[in-house]
Amino acid sequence: MGDHGMSVEGDHGGESVEELMSTLFLYSDRPSFKDEYMQQFSRRIHQSRAEKLDYDIDSISKRLLYNAKEYPIVAQIHLVPTLAYLLQIPIPFGNLGAILPDVLHPLHQGKNRLYHLLHMVEQFRTNALQVYDYLDQYAQQTSQLDFSFSKLNPLKQHLYRAESIMLSLLQEPSFLTDLESDSPSSLDAFTLQLEKAIFAYDTFLISTIKYCQSIWAQFDTGCMLLGVIILGLGTLTSFCLLNQPTVSSTSILKVALPVLSVGLLMVYARYSVLDDLVMSKGWFEKMDFVDWIGASVAIAICSSLLVIKPQATTSQFWNKLDWPLLILASIVQSFTLGSNSLVIWEDRGTLFVLGVLCIFWMVRNLTSIPQFSFVQVILAIIFPMGLLTLARIASFTGQCREEQFPHCNYFHNGLLIFEHSNEGYMSIALLVVTFTLLVYFGAHLGRITNMVVGGVYQISSIIVFYRTVYEIFSKTLDTGVEEKTELALMIQKYVEIYLPRGVYGLFFFGVLLAFIQLYYYSPGQEKRASRMCWTLFILATPVLALLQRPLGSAIILGSPFLIELLCQGAPSSLLIRLTILHFLGHHLFFTTGHQATFTSLPWKAAFIGFQDMHYYTGMVLVTLSTVAGYILTWLGWSVILLETMEEHKAQVSKECLHLLTLLHLIPTFLCAVFVFVLRRHLMTWKIFAPRFLFQVLLQVGAHVAAIISERFL
Numbered sequence: 001m002g003d004h005g006m007s008v009e010g011d012h013g014g015e016s017v018e019e020l021m022s023t024l025f026l027y028s029d030r031p032s033f034k035d036e037y038m039q040q041f042s043r044r045i046h047q048s049r050a051e052k053l054d055y056d057i058d059s060i061s062k063r064l065l066y067n068a069k070e071y072p073i074v075a076q077i078h079l080v081p082t083l084a085y086l087l088q089i090p091i092p093f094g095n096l097g098a099i100l101p102d103v104l105h106p107l108h109q110g111k112n113r114l115y116h117l118l119h120m121v122e123q124f125r126t127n128a129l130q131v132y133d134y135l136d137q138y139a140q141q142t143s144q145l146d147f148s149f150s151k152l153n154p155l156k157q158h159l160y161r162a163e164s165i166m167l168s169l170l171q172e173p174s175f176l177t178d179l180e181s182d183s184p185s186s187l188d189a190f191t192l193q194l195e196k197a198i199f200a201y202d203t204f205l206i207s208t209i210k211y212c213q214s215i216w217a218q219f220d221t222g223c224m225l226l227g228v229i230i231l232g233l234g235t236l237t238s239f240c241l242l243n244q245p246t247v248s249s250t251s252i253l254k255v256a257l258p259v260l261s262v263g264l265l266m267v268y269a270r271y272s273v274l275d276d277l278v279m280s281k282g283w284f285e286k287m288d289f290v291d292w293i294g295a296s297v298a299i300a301i302c303s304s305l306l307v308i309k310p311q312a313t314t315s316q317f318w319n320k321l322d323w324p325l326l327i328l329a330s331i332v333q334s335f336t337l338g339s340n341s342l343v344i345w346e347d348r349g350t351l352f353v354l355g356v357l358c359i360f361w362m363v364r365n366l367t368s369i370p371q372f373s374f375v376q377v378i379l380a381i382i383f384p385m386g387l388l389t390l391a392r393i394a395s396f397t398g399q400c401r402e403e404q405f406p407h408c409n410y411f412h413n414g415l416l417i418f419e420h421s422n423e424g425y426m427s428i429a430l431l432v433v434t435f436t437l438l439v440y441f442g443a444h445l446g447r448i449t450n451m452v453v454g455g456v457y458q459i460s461s462i463i464v465f466y467r468t469v470y471e472i473f474s475k476t477l478d479t480g481v482e483e484k485t486e487l488a489l490m491i492q493k494y495v496e497i498y499l500p501r502g503v504y505g506l507f508f509f510g511v512l513l514a515f516i517q518l519y520y521y522s523p524g525q526e527k528r529a530s531r532m533c534w535t536l537f538i539l540a541t542p543v544l545a546l547l548q549r550p551l552g553s554a555i556i557l558g559s560p561f562l563i564e565l566l567c568q569g570a571p572s573s574l575l576i577r578l579t580i581l582h583f584l585g586h587h588l589f590f591t592t593g594h595q596a597t598f599t600s601l602p603w604k605a606a607f608i609g610f611q612d613m614h615y616y617t618g619m620v621l622v623t624l625s626t627v628a629g630y631i632l633t634w635l636g637w638s639v640i641l642l643e644t645m646e647e648h649k650a651q652v653s654k655e656c657l658h659l660l661t662l663l664h665l666i667p668t669f670l671c672a673v674f675v676f677v678l679r680r681h682l683m684t685w686k687i688f689a690p691r692f693l694f695q696v697l698l699q700v701g702a703h704v705a706a707i708i709s710e711r712f713l
Contacts, residue, residue, distance in 0.1 A: 024074050042101045046072035052206045081127050091130045098205035099127050114179050117194040124201040128159055146215050155207050162200030169193050222283030224676045231669045233302035242658050256304035263296030317574035326579045334667035338674035344403040347590035351395050353583050358388040361576045368570035383568040394591040397551045401595050413549040418476045434554045441560050445538050448531045456510035460503045460542035468550040470495050500609030503546050510539045529712045530642035537635045547605045547625035552592030563636045567643045581633050582663050588629025596691045634705035638712050657706040664702040668695045
């Protein structure tokens with residue numbers, strides 16, 4: 001007994017028989033049907049529904065240890081119209097179920113069979129018209145192609161046929177006469193017509209359930225598996241192309257053309273031979289002919305590149321074992337995304353990976369010291385440990401997922417307040433540290449470009465700092481009783497709308513000014529590019545901090561200090577530091593108060609600087625607020641690489657950027673695998689699917705950042 005069952009493996013989703021089955025117990029003082037014919041007719045309706053919904057009666061009886069032929073299978077969706085009928089209330093608008101025939105009884109029990117059947121026709125028709133109206137309204141409101149006229153017309157033909165049968169039947173005078181007669185003269189003929197009408201209405205209802213189920217409730221496992229295969233081939237291809245080996249186009253074509261030919265033959269077989277089988281199984285329903293051609297070309301390209309053997313390269317910026325170790329670390333961390341217990345604690349797992357990599361960085365610094373001295377040892381330790389310490393301090397802030405309670409205890413924005421308490425002292429300390437950082441980085445930006453650009457940064461940062469103070473102060477004074485004065489409302493409007501617009505404008509002005517100044521700057525190309533990347537990074541922090549809550553703003557404003565730490569270290573630790581920067585993006589995502597769930601999206605960011613809702617600007621602002629930490633790490637790639645080139649007077653290979661994109665591609669592929677395997681899991685759409693979609697967004701952003709960064713190297 002319950003809403004639905006569970007498989008022997010513990011799956012509580014909606015795919016296997018055990019997960020969908022539960023017991024429905026209906027009790028009545030009187031028998032459902034006294035007439036043997038009506039009992040048989042009810043069984044025929046249930047049998048017809050079972051066939052249309054592809055119920056394997058024998059398998060169900062064997063697996064669930066009961067006679068499914070004796071006790072009909074009733075889908076849970078049928079309860080809504082059935083209960084509405086029993087309670088004599090209208091069927092809810094959003095219902096897609098079909099009423100159970102067993103409970104349909106006319107008010108006058110003494111009438112003949114035709115009267116009873118006509119009563120069933122009336123109820124089935126009411127049910128069908130309600131579903132028909134829902135389909136039309138849904139198609140108009142959503143404009144989805146799956147609910148277009150051409151898609152729904154085959155379903156509606158069943159309803160039209162039932163209406164046609166009843167129209168012709170009601171136009172016959174003898175039918176109305178036999179309906180009131182105790183001994184109808186044409187009982188069998190009219191019974192057959194009414195049965196056809198009932199089955200036509202029922203076919204419309206059940207076909208609609210099956211069609212909507214294929215769109216909303218069934219997984220297209222064929223498309224999912226094909227997508228996983230293409231992602232896997234793409235990941236392996238990216239790994240093979242890490243070292244940019246030289247290969248002739250002839251050898252690529254020798255592999256690509258046969259694979260493409262096989263793929264096109266499979267496409268032909270799909271549409272000519274296997275079309276009925278594919279459609280009956282619900283495979284590849286979302287794929288058209290062009291999609292098949294594109295998939296075949298993609299697989300052919302990846303397969304041809306897989307024959308390339310990566311060549312091991314040496315450089316002063318990494319050791320030979322760094323590549324496999326860092327990729328292995330990424331794979332191990334990505335496997336945690338497939339665990340229901342580990343993925344919800346991804347914030348803690350990311351901090352652990354950062355700690356391990358910082359220790360790895362420190363060991364590499366120590367082993368790279370040519371001659372041991374006290375100062376050299378301190379410098380080798382202080383930068384990794386300083387970064388780890390700051391990461392640990394930042395990890396005290398964040399947003400708790402509901403699955404983490406009661407074991408989550410972050411210091412969140414709701415605790416910031418101006419009063420004589422521990423929270424009040426921490427709020428003041430936060431503001432002091434934030435103000436010190438913005439003064440420091442404003443002066444630093446003035447040194448690498450000019451004081452005007454530094455001043456632009458400081459003005460933007462002061463506006464963000466003022467908004468933080470205003471938000472904390474407003475919450476401290478807000479009693480929820482007093483109404484705001486006109487002066488308070490005017491100040492609030494300036495703080496929430498006009499000052500943020502000033503920050504947006506100052507960012508574009510500062511970038512333009514820095515570009516003009518650095519373009520005519522006398523140093524060489526490398527130095528110019530390095531300073532431009534630093535300028536972009538520092539100028540971006542006030543804009544991204546503006547879109548965060550107070551704690552997140554302070555962390556974003558302090559992020560340039562983390563990049564400065566990562567710019568230090570032994571030359572052979574470059575790959576390690578870039579990998580740390582990769583995981584630092586994840587860490588900043590969590591510490592600034594975000595989680596990979598739909599309910600955690602910062603919708604308020606869409607109105608920072610805007611009084612009304614604007615779809616495209618709101619979308620951009622919410623996206624920038626969500627991925628602010630990752631944007632800073634993507635900008636940090638160029639900063640670290642160019643700083644290393646400038647310091648050591650050597651060219652850094654573009655393979656580093658390939659590694660950083662691969663670090664995003666590996667979890668994307670594994671997330672797709674996990675969603676495919678765990679598609680029946682109860683938490684798929686709450687945990688695993690949002691994480692996969694977010695990872696896809698990060699992968700696209702990382703590849704765009706790598707393409708842009710490549711232009712600076």
